[in-house]
Amino acid sequence: MPQIAYLGPPGTFTEQATRLLTEDFDADLVPYETVPLALAAVRAGEVLAAGVPVENSVEGSVPATLDALTTAEPLVAVQEAVLPVQFDLLARPGVALSEIGTVASHPHALAQVRSWLSENMPGARTRATSSTAAAAAEVAAGEFDAAISASVALDHYPSLVRLVGGIADVPDAVTRFLLVRRPGVLPEPTGADRTSLCAVISDEVGSLVEMLAELALRGINLSRIESRPIKDRFGEYRFFLDFDGHVADARIGDALTALRRRCSSVRFLGSYPKADRSPASVRPSASEQAFQTSANWLEDLRAGRLA
Ligand SMILES: O=C(O)C(=O)C[C@]1(C(=O)O)C=C[C@@H](O)C=C1
Numbered sequence: 307m308p309q310i311a312y313l314g315p316p317g318t319f320t321e322q323a324t325r326l327l328t329e330d331f332d333a334d335l336v337p338y339e340t341v342p343l344a345l346a347a348v349r350a351g352e353v354l355a356a357g358v359p360v361e362n363s364v365e366g367s368v369p370a371t372l373d374a375l376t377t378a379e380p381l382v383a384v385q386e387a388v389l390p391v392q393f394d395l396l397a398r399p400g401v402a403l404s405e406i407g408t409v410a411s412h413p414h415a416l417a418q419v420r421s422w423l424s425e426n427m428p429g430a431r432t433r434a435t436s437s438t439a440a441a442a443a444e445v446a447a448g449e450f451d452a453a454i455s456a457s458v459a460l461d462h463y464p465s466l467v468r469l470v471g472g473i474a475d476v477p478d479a480v481t482r483f484l485l486v487r488r489p490g491v492l493p494e495p496t497g498a499d500r501t502s503l504c505a506v507i508s509d510e511v512g513s514l515v516e517m518l519a520e521l522a523l524r525g526i527n528l529s530r531i532e533s534r535p536i537k538d539r540f541g542e543y544r545f546f547l548d549f550d551g552h553v554a555d556a557r558i559g560d561a562l563t564a565l566r567r568r569c570s571s572v573r574f575l576g577s578y579p580k581a582d583r584s585p586a587s588v589r590p591s592a593s594e595q596a597f598q599t600s601a602n603w604l605e606d607l608r609a610g611r612l613a
Contacts, residue, residue, distance in 0.1 A: 308510040309334045310485075311344035311356035317459035319389055323522070324357025324481035326387045339436050342374040348488060349379050355487040362481045365417040367532050372546055374535075374575055375486070376504050383502055384493050384578035385390065391479045393419055396442050396460060397452040403469060406430050410441035411454035414481075419454055442466060460507045482581070490506035493578050495552035498585045500529065502548050502575035505565055509542060513568075520564040521549055524557040525592040540564040552577040556597035570585035 310328055313320040314337020314551040324335055336353055338344035344356040361396040375381060393415060397406065399494045409416075409423065416423075423430065433450055435441040439462065441453035446463045453459070453466075459467060493499075521528055530548040551558040553574065566572050590596060606612040 307332050307334045308354040309336050309352070311336050311338050311347045311353040313341055313344060313358060313437050314338055315437070315439050315443055315462070316463040317442060317456060318437045319391060319456045319481060320357055320359055321439070321557070322456065322458060323359070323387045323389050323481075324485070326389070327357050327483065327485040328355075328383050339440070341368070341370045345374045345381060345486065346378070348381060348486060351488075355384070355485050357402045357483055357485055359414070360386075360482050360484050361530070362418065362479065364413055364476045364479045365414050367530075367546070369534065372504075372532065372534050373482075374522045374543060375575060379487055380573060381486045382489050382492070382574065383486050383578050385485040386500065386581045387483045387485075387576050388480050388581040389483065391474065391481050392471075392477075393438070393454045393473045394457045394460065394468050395452055395473060396445060396455050396463070396466040397469050398445065398448075398465065399467045401451060401469075403427065406449040406451040408433050409454060410435045410444055410450040412441070413438050413613050415441075415454050418479055419473050419475055422473050426470075427591075441483060483577075484578075486576075492553065492576075494584075495577070496579045498583045499550070499552035499555075499577050500548055500580045501551055501553055501558055501577045502546070503562075503565075504573040504575060505545050505547065505569040506536065506542070506571045507545065507569050513547070515563060517545070517568060520561050520568065521547075524561050525589040526551055526557060526561055527586065546575075550580075551588075556594050557592040560597065563580065594603060 310333045312324040341358050347353045348356045358371045360371050361367045409430045413434050415438045416432050438455040441464045442455045442459040443451040446465050527550040532546040533543040534555045536542040
């Protein structure tokens with residue numbers, strides 16, 4: 307049975323997402339303490355793939371995931387899932403809300419309940435843990451007084467109780483997760499796909515606009531752009547782009563070759579079906595047929611068949 311890594315311990319949102327991402331095949335889910343460790347296990351061939359959080363609708367991208375995707379051998383996303391995110395406040399039995407001195411969770415989770423904490427527990431100090439379930443484990447071990455966790459965490463830490471349920475500063479918050487593997491056969495195009503890549507551009511006037519223009523000119527809908535520092539040179543950035551379409555689509559392939567010529571480096575991070583299955587809208591001049599017709603026309607010109 308294939309082994310699939312996820313950000314653990316058991317009871318994280320990432321575990322729930324990874325179960326969803328692997329529901330079509332029998333998989334043995336293996337918890338790792340951090341996203342970089344889960345991705346290192348994929349690179350080392352210890353596991354087939356990893357489920358990792360990539361972006362939250364309230365707090366934005368998950369920097370640990372973006373950095374870990376680009377700083378060692380290439381990996382590609384093959385599937386995405388989007389999960390609603392609401393939290394429970396878990397504590398040891400007999401502890402009242404007013405007695406809680408420390409509340410622990412993953413920094414992304416704490417950021418999503420910041421207003422709730424300041425209104426309801428103004429005296430409590432927040433503590434960062436490696437995941438929402440790690441916070442529950444540390445509360446069970448007596449490290450902290452309370453944890454902001456997924457409600458499934460309670461199944462794994464039965465010594466805790468739910469003090470408050472359904473906490474969320476933004477009620478419809480969601481987190482997007484990816485299933486990431488070593489490069490291999492890509493998922494088939496479905497007409498409702500997303501392509502992710504990371505590009506480094508030169509520090510020159512207009513280079514960002516020109517990169518984006520390559521997408522816009524081909525009618526490609528950009529759904530996310532994010533920059534992360536390159537780290538060893540101040541003021542230089544990697545740009546993470548997500549856009550509608552599959553690398554097998556003519557307009558996407560054409561755009562990628564243009565980016566490859568224009569950027570100092572381009573790392574392909576995968577083409578995979580969008581979680582919401584919403585089809586890409588393709589303008590007539592960027593359709594497969596339009597690309598084929600114009601390629602045939604050029605071939606005829608070059609062969610002397612047309613003037
Ligand atoms: O999966 C978990 O439980 C995590 O701790 C990670 C994470 C994240 O990185 O965004 C996942 C979903 C929630 O948005 C909060 C935290």
